[in-house]
Amino acid sequence: MRAVVTITRRDEIADPEGATIARALVDLGYGDVGTVRVNRTVEVSMPGRDREYVLSAVRGMCEKMLANPVMEDYEIEIFD
Amino acid sequence: MRAVVTITRRDEIADPEGATIARALVDLGYGDVGTVRVNRTVEVSMPGRDREYVLSAVRGMCEKMLANPVMEDYEIEIFD
Amino acid sequence: MPETLHRRLGMTDDEFQAVHQILGRPPEDPELAMYSVMWSEHCSYKSSRAHLGSLPTDAPWVVVGPGENAGVVDIGDGWLAALRIESHNHPSFVEPYQGAATGVGGILRDIFTMGARPVGLWNQIRFGDLADPHTRYLFNGVVAGIAGYGNAVGVPTLGGEVEFDPVYAGNPLVNVMCLGILRDDQLVLGTAGPPGTVAVLLGASTGRDGIGGASVLASAGFDEDAGAKRPSVQVGDPFEEKKLIEACLDLYERRLVVGVQDLGAAGLTCATSEPAARAGVGMDLNLDAVHLREAEMTAPEMLMSESQERMMAFVAPAQVDEVLEVAAKWEIEASVVGTVADGDRLRVYHNGAQVVDVPAASLTDEAPILRRPIARPDWLKDLWNLAEPAADVPFDVALLALLGDPALGDRSWVYEQFDHMLFLNTVHGPGRDGSLIRVRGTDKGLAVSTDGNGRLCQLDPRRGAERLVYEAALNVAVLGARPLAVVDNLNLGNPEKPEVMWQFTETLAGLGAACETLGVPIVGGNVSFYNETDGHDIFPTPVVGLLGLAEPIPVRPRQLEAGMAILLIGPAQSDNLAGSAYQRVVRGTLGGRPTRIDADEGGRSIELAIRIAHVVPGAVLHDVSQGGALIAAAELLVAAGVGGQVEVDSVPGAFGEDPHRFLCLVPSDRAAEVGQLAREEGCEVRDIGITGGSDISIVNQTTVEVPLARITAVWTDAIAAKMRGALHE
Amino acid sequence: MTVGIVAFPGTNCEHDVGYALESFGATTVPVWHRETSLDGLEAVVLPGGFAHGDYLRTGAIARFSPVMAAVEKLAAEGRPVLGICNGFQVLCEAGLLPGALIANRDLRFICRPVQLRVESTDSILTRAAAVGQVLTIPLNSYEGNYVPGPDAPNTILRYCEPDGSITGRANPNGSSGSVAGIANQTGTIAGLMPHPERAIEDFMASTDGRVLLESFVASVESVGVSRA
Ligand SMILES: Nc1ncnc2c1ncn2[C@@H]1O[C@H](COP(=O)(O)OP(=O)(O)O)[C@@H](O)[C@H]1O
């Protein structure tokens, strides 16, 4: 099993990377770009474990380490 | 319209960050973690543009800037 | 089929035949893989080796000369300094961030392989025109890569050079230099030790990174099908390297290793064959013990992999356990992968079977030595006779143009991205002529200057190379340091062209002669050929890294203030503008024949600069190089935020770059004292101005005043304004 | 009185901080991140560097190193805990200080001296300084852009102009409220992005780091005295 965690920074928290990319895209000729946000995904494989197990383990990892509760939310998807 | 680009580093390219997180998760007690890969998503909003237009513009952005063709692949999804 | 395989690996039919002859049978694939990387231009120096012997490499203070991973010199009081320079040009073009980052990683390993702690990094980077978006992308990525790796690995980046010229647009140059220091009883060499010694592979796991990087990427030019040749990009991991540095230094401290070799180009192949050849022994290497990142790698892949952050330690059997404990303490992986054997054979085992059996030294010593044809370029005469425009722009216009040029203006956009203060030893970091760090526990300082000038060398590679050596020497002299040793990095075009080989041999002749007259040995270097795109070669671009020793460290020069005399010291200015920044920026030309060095005058200027730095406290010294005397003065004034008046007699007088000249700024009442010192050393001094006011006034037949604020704005924007919003990803 | 200097794999300023504190009279001992006890130490410093390569987020992995439980315990006893640069990031990740640090506004690493204004002297780091005092201290970070948590932090240092005024231009990294350093409510835990140890000797860019490190050493001494 494989979990893909998408970690998104809350809207109210600055995203310097997104802002810089947005500026650079406009410079590159994409004048109609609105906002850009950059997020990270962390893909965790847990071979030989079932869905339930992986979901709960990965939720634990997110709470403890993968996401920072001060500024981030996360979403978990599980794949075979 | 809003495009979400998922940029993934090719499998054969080293991912030291993923490897370090994997070791840290094992240290944290998740001994059954296999590999970890870290990727990025870039969310680009182009207000008032249609699906076709956004798809082709964002494809151009990926080729030119968002993804690095020598080490990354990308996938584009379009949302309303 | 082997015949087609060897060509795919970049080997000629002759080379394949030579391997066949050495082995007395056709090589197996893994064997061919090993020869292809070790006999590549990058690893074997086959085009250059026949010529390198002419360089002066000896001096009483040289402990290790060229041939080892780094040069080592004695700096007294029981301390040694190790230095080395390398290029990472092609990888940085393919992927600027990772290319530059892994260049830094590689040069660091060359230094801590010698037993030294790396204490400083320098970089010399050259790109096309910043108006071009792709150039901005490359420049931004390279600087970010150097910063990303150097800062995180915890070694300060203390200086460097940056140049822009369209000739580098398709082939940027990224050179990196590293300095390390060590106690004299801690020197470690890249030797395998006696039979029975155990080979322990330390650090990152081995993946399919950069397979054939040395043979294919670093030893051929770029053309349209470059994409097809691109091996996978190597990704640097400064965190792994940081742990590896600490682990290795810990191993040396405990005296647990017989020898050490880093894994750079040609990976495991190089790290087994070279130490075995140096020790005159054989080696058994067991690939099944190598810790891998990717499953099911083939033997050729493992032997050629250029995965980063790996080291091979050679350890006496009784000490292997302790070595593994030290590795565990620093949280790095370690595998026992081989044993030094009697005889001279390098044998490799994979999946339990022997897959390689070759004489170890044949990989390193029997590489072909080519004597490529040499011819002076026909176009040179035309360049020397180039007609210059008759009319020149006003001095103030030229001044602003030059100070607004990205190669001459404020480069803090570059160096503020580098940690240049770590270790608390940086007396002079980037932003001055050279860098100077203190050696704690002594009163010594180590100064480094790195200098290159492709345009000068395009016009006359021999004179250009000589000039670089003397310029670097004067750069450390103005910090109060005496030249001690040189490393060089020769970046050139395609050596299959006789003109490029001529540029190469002329460059060597110039380097050798200048180091000879200066009495400074060359303790290491690197040759990077095939810097060409679509058949166009770059300018011959040798880069010199010069180490100097200051003893004691002079007191820090005072802040520039109003009322200081501006003295120009050194030989009178000729009317030569060949290869100058003035030609490039103001006239848009490149032509003429550069002024030669004058070893006597050069030596006197160096002696005088050292003396003033030590005996005239508060004197501000700055050598005259790119842009000439007026620019040198303006740089000091702008950086200090103080105006001044500068007299110039002519355009070459203001902007000419003739060698051996430097500025000395002292309170007016001490100018006579400097004059006296200059007379004693036999140097000329001219009083060309005075500091003060809020303008820079250029005094010729008439006086033009340019507000300092205006100059400062132009200078500050030289790079920063062009790079606003640039991205490295 | 002994100060522990914590090093994680990837930390690189531990020797610099040790050297600096010793020059102000402290005794320091290195503490490797695998240690589980800080018994016998009056205080700890988490120095700068790139703990665990700064992978995932700065400080995110370091925060789970075995030593951190002991650091939390020491902090709970009111003993001085100082985080410099990467150490500040670790303290935020660990929840010992509020907020988080993200990438600089211009997405570039910044290594240069900056001006700081002292906002409060109620902390282990600023007790010997004066409110309003302007200090020149080198910054050295890629992720120095402070993001507050739900509550306003107890700010002790802010980026400022040479004359002490707080402006956008003087804010090098986009930090919310120009925050350069903060403390917990009682002032016993402090963190800052700039490096005071890089401004202590005459050949350095400035010597203004002294007042901060002297404050810290004095704070450690007073803990020693009150425990004696
Ligand atoms: N790529 C770079 N990395 C670090 N520092 C640099 C770089 N390029 C230029 N600098 C710094 O900018 C200053 C000016 O460089 P330069 O004009 O080439 O010096 P000089 O002409 O005296 O040899 C030097 O202190 C140099 O170290």
Ligand SMILES: [Mg+2]
């Ligand atoms: Mg100079």
